[in-house]
Amino acid sequence: MTDCVFCQIVRGAIPSTTVYEDEEHLAFLDIRPRSPGHTLVIPKRHVRWVWDVPNGGAYFEVVQKIARAMQKAFCEEIHARILGEEVPHAHIWLYPAPGSATGNPNDFEVNAKKIRNALDA
Template structure:
């Protein structure tokens, strides 16, 4: 296997704005987000594409995606919906060959800002965005 940036993020040797972690799945903000809160979910175990991703890990990715989607809706990001997206293979615009699920927050009427986001792809305050999602995922402290 060649050097994989997502494996480096998963093992802690490369930085990322982590928003979610469990035994098998890691979630972090996309460095070129379409919208603030755009999160990538990866299996910690390398799987280059869907053919290499076990159904069990694929299921865990979508369960984590549901959690991130709920946090995007309930937090101050206040998403009205989300897009869950998997790019599988070069022809489908996969650019990092480690299976991953995009969770992209959407708002009513955001077609123009989404289109602009596809071109500019930035979040001016990723640490704050990550903190918002982590706080929402952790829930109220007792």
């Protein structure tokens, strides 16, 4: 789907701050973060709903991997939301518990590095 904003991010037509990428999945920071490190995990292939993701088990393993890295990088309480209303592309939000701090786009690279470092640990 060429007009899908997430498909454009996957293609590199729209910039994003990537925290994780493999052949089938992409995780990047939300441009309007609820809290520092607010990350979206998407399948690279365009599918409308999370339950339509091919090999859903692998997708949720990536979500789990990112959430655990965020626990190390930010705090123990990482919230998750399965979404699809605003952007018609399957995605899951992961974000540190509300109230920990408000996310700031100026901190994207610092927060992405925290998550990437925790993934490598």
